[in-house]
Amino acid sequence: MDQISTRQSLPAEPRDFGFYVDGARVPAAERAVFIRHSPAHDVPVTRIPKCTEGDLDMAVDAARRAFDDRRWSGLSGQARAAVLLKAGALIRARAEEIAYWETLENGKPIAQARGEVLGCADMYEYASGLARSLHGDSFNNLGDGMMGLVTREPVGVVGIITPWNFPFLILCERVPYILASGCTIVVKPSEMTSATSLILAQILTEAGLPDGCMNVVTGSGSTIGQAMAEHPRIDMLSFTGSTAVGRRVVEAAGRSNFKKLGLELGGKNPQVVFADADLEDAADGVAFGIAFNTGQCCVSGSRLIVERSVADRFAEMVRDKLAKAVTGDPLDEATQIGAITTEAQNRTILSYIEKGKEEGARLICGGGALDMGQGQYIAPTIFGDVTAEMVIARDEIFGPVLTILPFDTLDEAIAIANDTDYGLAASVWTKDIDKALVVTRRVQAGRFWVNCTLAGGPELPLGGFKQSGWGREAGKYGVEEYTQIKSVHIEIGKRRPWIA
Structure with a gap:
């Protein structure tokens, strides 16, 4: 898309978006839709489906199948890295389009949106290296009869709930690192700013991400977001939002399957x-x-x-x-x-x-x-x-x-x-x-x-102390966050009998 100008940028009618499951766009069909008006221009710009809990189940099932059959987690780090690198290149190629819809839905300046999108491409490129370098540890000091290994394994199906203030940036501070770890994903963007999350899902499919590994379900936090926090087949949830809602996420996760949580919450900095x-x-x-x-x-x-x-x-x-x-x-x-x-x-x-x-x-x-x-x-x-x-x-x-x-x-x-x-x-x-x-x-x-502020890049982790959250995103810590650690003991030679 050519560089957007003020005089020719507003769409003649809102763009229809479906939601995204198992590698394909799902149209709104008979579902209710949310029509988003530009907060800067007071005109309708996008139409987003109001998904149901059944739609969420469909997306989680797709992510679950994709994880369990190892179509992504079973690949080598090199193969995962190739997909992430291509995704970064495609984001750069579509930066103007992504920035355009980000600006229309969010109201942020187009120059800022463009800078954020290009910074997001950096994250995929950096995470591609982490996909290849992710590793565990070994213990060769357990004596001649034992070898110890510590392995990192992907945690499983990850839910991501993102807010409306940085729809593309916050998503990309998570997705490439989660994919680098071998997990599969279900995203619930803010209903106010869903467009760029849906565009990203298309980009990842085009980059070669297997079907079912990146799914986007649109709707409100009170329905889809709450259902994600309580969903028994989601293994980990990344939530970005207020501390008050973060408390409710913790409570909901405790009521379901004690899923692991990553929380980036409020600040008074x-x-x-x-x-x-x-x-x-x-x-x-x-x-x-x-x-x-x-x-x-x-x-x-x-x-x-x-x-x-x-x-x-x-x-x-x-x-x-x-x-x-x-x-x-x-x-x-x-x-x-x-x-x-x-x-x-x-x-x-x-x-x-x-x-x-x-x-x-x-x-x-x-x-x-x-x-x-x-x-x-x-x-x-x-x-x-x-x-x-x-x-x-x-x-x-x-x-x-x-x-x-x-x-x-x-x-x-x-x-x-x-x-x-x-x-x-x-x-x-x-x-x-x-x-x-x-x-x-x-x-x-x-x-x-x-002597600076709001500086950053893909190398350094993000996260808070106290009531600002749990866990870290981005950097190598952001990949490790979405893994489980397993200790492996390997006995060498013949076993010393317990029963003679």
């Missing part, structure tokens, strides 16, 4: 800025950290913890940065901040902004909705004079709302950073390597950035 930092760089990074994806990002840097001696000046610098950011039509290449993805989230963010005003926080900039003529947009918002007890300082708002909390000492900065139920991500800005290392070691977060 600190950005700690010291007076000795490059303040221009830090201001740009803090602005990026709160406005990227309109703040609808679980690793968004929503708490600015700044040294008191520079706090007022730094707040002005961040405000000035955000004032220059381009908010508008996400199909415009120049746009940096797009639309809020769902009506419910739009209401939630605005309600938190009003709560901040009611709690007595000082509004530095933003503070409400933006009238762009169509769609739903919120101005990046900064609150000063925030105290740790305020709701806006404690709750995950999941929008472009930044709270500022000053500190005087390094120990105080660390205490404020850790004063949260979450532990997903954190950043520190300083030119003093000792400070950077102390903060990195003592702040409780699964991902950490020094």
Whole structure:
């Protein structure tokens, strides 16, 4: 597809998607459908089936057969790697198409969507090497009569439930690593943003993935998502979403088959800025950290913890940065901040902004909705004079709302950073390597950035501390997460009899 322009991009009618089972598209047929409207343009863009629990059973059965007959898990690492490499190449070839539908359904800027899609191709290419290097261990120290092996085996059928904020990226932080381990997959994307997950399933089939190894069932979290968490033939579930829903996933898994869980949940992530930092760089990074994806990002840097001696000046610098950011039509290449993805989230963010005003926080900039003529947009918002007890300082708002909390000492900065139920991500800005290392070691977060934020790649794992989740995705750890460890004892020579 040619590069999309604002004038010619909107579809004349919504694109029909089915769901995907056993290597083939299944049309909606008599099923009810969900019509997704672009949050930036208020026009219908996709039609997605509302699948039933019977449809989920069909997908799980396909994944179960594909796993049990070893059509994928029984292949060599080299054979799996070849499929993953081809998938990466096909994602690159279809990057404009994928970014286009991602932008229409999600509301994120097209330039951002394109960058995410190309980064996802990297993940398949990196995971292809992991498919070949995955290994266990051996123990040749058990004496002349015994040899010990530790093997890694794929866990089985994996369910994946993804949210609407990064539909393609979050899926691709999991799928290639899960496939590299030899597992088969059933995906339940958000009903708001299902298109790119369905396109990915087609791509994997074209890349040579055997039928049944990648299935996509569309529908709501309350029906299909809940049924996946409780499904007795799903061996492991990867869930990305809020901590509140994550608790329900844990409860549902416990009621069924005690399936293994990978959970990436909420965050209230600190950005700690010291007076000795490059303040221009830090201001740009803090602005990026709160406005990227309109703040609808679980690793968004929503708490600015700044040294008191520079706090007022730094707040002005961040405000000035955000004032220059381009908010508008996400199909415009120049746009940096797009639309809020769902009506419910739009209401939630605005309600938190009003709560901040009611709690007595000082509004530095933003503070409400933006009238762009169509769609739903919120101005990046900064609150000063925030105290740790305020709701806006404690709750995950999941929008472009930044709270500022000053500190005087390094120990105080660390205490404020850790004063949260979450532990997903954190950043520190300083030119003093000792400070950077102390903060990195003592702040409780699964991902950490020094003089940068929201950086990443396929090599490093993702995941949280505390109530931000369990397990790790991506990197070699993301492959190992989807394996079971088996100890094997091999006796050498004739057995010493127990009964003479």
